[in-house]
Amino acid sequence: MFCSNCGKEIRDNSNFCPYCGVVKRAIPSEPARQTLIQDASVATKQNRVKGFWRRKSSEEKHDMVRLLLFLLLIVCLVAYDMIKHRYLNEYINVGIETDLKNDSSRFAGESICVEGWVKWSTDDWIFCISERPSSDSDWVIVDGSGVSGKIPKDGTAVAVCGDWGFNERFGHCLKAYKMDFLDEESSILLEKYQTISATSLLKNPDTYIGKCVQVTGEVSRAASGAFMVGETTSASGVWVDGQVDKRHAVNGEQVTVYGVVTGGGDFTDIKIMLDVIEFAD
Secondary structure, rough: OOOOOOOEEEOOOOOOOOOOOOOOOOOOOOOHHHHHHHHHHHHHHHHHHHHHHHHHHHHHHHHHHHHHHHHHHHHHHHHHHHHHHHHHOOOOOOHHHHHOOOEEEEEEEEEEEEEEEEEEEEEEEEEEEEEOOOOOOEEEEEEEOOOOOOOOOOEEEEEEEEEEEEHHHOEEEEEEEEEEEEEEEHHHHHHHHEEOOOHHHOOOHHHHHEEEEEEEEEEEEEEEEEEEEEEEOOOEEEEEEEEOOOOOOOOOEEEEEEEEEOOOOHHHHHHEEEEEEEEOO
C-alpha cells in the first residue's frame, strides 16, 4: 500500500507512514485497487442479475397464475354452456290447465316448460301466467329472478322453462331459468291451441276428442305423411297425421305440432290431425 501524503510504499498493517509520520488511511496499491473494483463490479452485476431473475420469476409466476385462471374460466363457461344446453333440452312440455292444475305434485322437482299469457307482474320478477288470455282461474306463479332480460308486461305471450317446485310464499311455483317472448304468430297459435303433453293426451284420449291441442316432443316411427310424437323417442307417443310443410319430420327430431284430436281408427285410439308443425332448429 502507499501513503496518501508522501506516496511511498508502506506496510498494509501500518497505522502511520514511517517516512513522513502522517497518520492517514493508506490507500491500496494499484493492483489491489483494481481487484477490489473488479470484485465490487462483479458483485454488483451478480446482484443485478439475481434481482432481474427474481423479478422475472415473480412476473412469470403472476403470468402463469393469470393464465391458469383464464383457462379455468374458459373451462367453467364451456361446462356451464354444455350443462345448460343439456338441461334446456330435457324439459317436459306441460299445459297449465291440463297438467299443472290437475296434478301439480306429479311434476315436483321436474324441469318443465309452459306457455301462456302474463296476467300480472311485479318489479321483483314475480309474474303470473295463464294458458289462455281470457282465463282468470287457471294460472301459475313464476319466479323469474334467475332470468336475465326485461320483465314481461301484462298481456305478453311467453314460453317459460324452469323447475317446478313449492314456495312458502306462493305454494306451487315455477322457478324459471329461461324465458322466450313469443312472436305474433306464436301468440295466435297459443290462444287457439291447448298445450298438453303426449303422455297426458294418451292417458285421457276421450277428454280431448275434437279439441285443438299443441304437443311438443321427439319424432319416432316417421313415415310418409304420418309420424309419432312422444316426450322421447323411446317413450309412448301420439300419432300425427298429415304433412303441411315441405320438410318431412324425421326420427329423433324435436318438433311442436298443432292440430285437432280425433279418433285413431285402425292403428290407435287417438291421433292428431296436423295443422301446423314447428321444428326446433
